[in-house]
Amino acid sequence: MSDEGKSLHELPIAQGILESVLRAAAGSGATRVSHIHVVVGDVSGVSVECVEFYWDSISRGTLAHGAAFHVRRVPFEMTCLVCSHTFSPTAAALGYDCPSCGGARVRMSHGQECYLEAIDVDANDDAETGSDPAHESRTPS
Numbered sequence: 001m002s003d004e005g006k007s008l009h010e011l012p013i014a015q016g017i018l019e020s021v022l023r024a025a026a027g028s029g030a031t032r033v034s035h036i037h038v039v040v041g042d043v044s045g046v047s048v049e050c051v052e053f054y055w056d057s058i059s060r061g062t063l064a065h066g067a068a069f070h071v072r073r074v075p076f077e078m079t080c081l082v083c084s085h086t087f088s089p090t091a092a093a094l095g096y097d098c099p100s101c102g103g104a105r106v107r108m109s110h111g112q113e114c115y116l117e118a119i120d121v122d123a124n125d126d127a128e129t130g131s132d133p134a135h136e137s138r139t140p141s
């Protein structure tokens with residue numbers, strides 16, 4: 001495997017997602033994981049292409065090998081702590097003052113996420129279905 005300029009940054013992220021996927025799959029009696037749904041913030045710095053690049057090798061021999069990736073992008077969003085207005089800062093609006101009240105007390109409310117949202121699995125017919133949608137999410141550390 002040549003590195004093709006891929007960043008090592010995504011390897012532990014891919015491994016973390018794999019751990020979450022396998023944990024969720026184990027809890028649902030899955031025989032195979034068919035689809036993986038991840039949430040990636042626009043300013044998380046995570047390259048989904050790189051995660052997928054590593055996925056094939058790290059998931060080999062697991063239930064999740066060959067699963068399709070689905071990514072939900074979350075736009076960068078700030079929330080004003082004064083008036084609760086939410087807005088998406090642009091490069092032209094550095095400083096992140098609230099466009100509604102002009103306040104400077106804002107926090108990042110979305111955009112840095114990177115976590116597993118859900119998986120779709122093929123389960124045994126014997127297994128009870130519907131009771132557990134195999135959803136799992138975790139906050140980034």
Ligand SMILES: [Zn+2]
Pocket residue numbers: 080081082083084085098099100101102103
């Ligand atoms: Zn405001």
